[in-house]
Amino acid sequence: MDMEYSLAFDGVVFHYPDTKEAALRELTVSIPKGRKTAVLGHNGSGKSTLFLHAVGILRPQKGTVQQGGRTLSYAKKELAALRRSVGLVFQDPEQQLILSTPLEDVSFGLRGTGMDEAAIAERCRSVMELLNLTELSDKPVHQLSLGQKKRTALAGVMAMEPELILLDEPTSYLDPLSETQMLQGLDLIHEKGTTVVMATHDMNLAYRWADWIIVLDQGRCRAEGTPEEIFAGAEELQAIGLGLPLLADLWYSLPARHTAGQPPPRTAEDFKAVLTRLLNS
Numbered sequence: 001m002d003m004e005y006s007l008a009f010d011g012v013v014f015h016y017p018d019t020k021e022a023a024l025r026e027l028t029v030s031i032p033k034g035r036k037t038a039v040l041g042h043n044g045s046g047k048s049t050l051f052l053h054a055v056g057i058l059r060p061q062k063g064t065v066q067q068g069g070r071t072l073s074y075a076k077k078e079l080a081a082l083r084r085s086v087g088l089v090f091q092d093p094e095q096q097l098i099l100s101t102p103l104e105d106v107s108f109g110l111r112g113t114g115m116d117e118a119a120i121a122e123r124c125r126s127v128m129e130l131l132n133l134t135e136l137s138d139k140p141v142h143q144l145s146l147g148q149k150k151r152t153a154l155a156g157v158m159a160m161e162p163e164l165i166l167l168d169e170p171t172s173y174l175d176p177l178s179e180t181q182m183l184q185g186l187d188l189i190h191e192k193g194t195t196v197v198m199a200t201h202d203m204n205l206a207y208r209w210a211d212w213i214i215v216l217d218q219g220r221c222r223a224e225g226t227p228e229e230i231f232a233g234a235e236e237l238q239a240i241g242l243g244l245p246l247l248a249d250l251w252y253s254l255p256a257r258h259t260a261g262q263p264p265p266r267t268a269e270d271f272k273a274v275l276t277r278l279l280n281s
């Protein structure tokens, strides 16, 4: 089946000044449209550098980046249009939050779009409710916890309703409840048609959340495919310092007569259901 791509990197090389190795080394990889993609890779594998190229903050020294089938142009007007259709949520919310309260910050981007104040207020209200930020609307940003700041930064990007949203380690520093709320929020915008991409080290999260996985290693794409394809074997992932998700690891430790030919369950609930069936058979 032919897939439609939201972003396509072709032979992208990027070398930060005064560093020994290039951060992206002829990276060729595509982000499928309409999916939930996890970009997996250990520290320094190039995930953030990839995202910074996707919004034109960094520019390839060699190769091209395409968005919606068109090679990026770095002219001011076109970059502004790119950033309306591609939203990036930084790993560190301090890089993103500029105004003094969550409500001001979330409404800031919308003010530049010509939307009227009533529509802005309604959009902010619904996004902040979705991410459980309503009660924090007017609290000074510097008094928020890191997890609250991360949710505020996401709310600001979500409010702009981009076609593609890129999240760099969105769940780090979130407690389980906030993580669940954030993932539910992402699922909701995904259901409305947004392509969602998250960079993470968390194999368990990637396994249960994503329907497409990209594995980066030393600035190159090492593997891309469905979670079942990527996690079908441990060797390749172990070779680059990434293990298997817990559920896949447990699954492969069961006697092969029970698991043969079946991919590991994606959630603890599904795993429990399979175990219950096995124990009762």
Ligand SMILES: Nc1ncnc2c1ncn2[C@@H]1O[C@H](COP(=O)(O)OP(=O)(O)OP(=O)(O)O)[C@@H](O)[C@H]1O
Binding pocket: 016, 017, 019, 022, 023, 041, 042, 043, 044, 045, 046, 047, 048, 049, 050
């Ligand atoms: N501003 C910078 N200046 C110099 N080198 C940089 C800069 N930012 C990143 N690098 C280097 O580029 C490489 C890729 O870094 P990048 O931040 O893209 O990786 P990452 O996969 O996002 O890592 P992490 O999981 O730690 O966030 C690393 O070797 C890193 O040290």
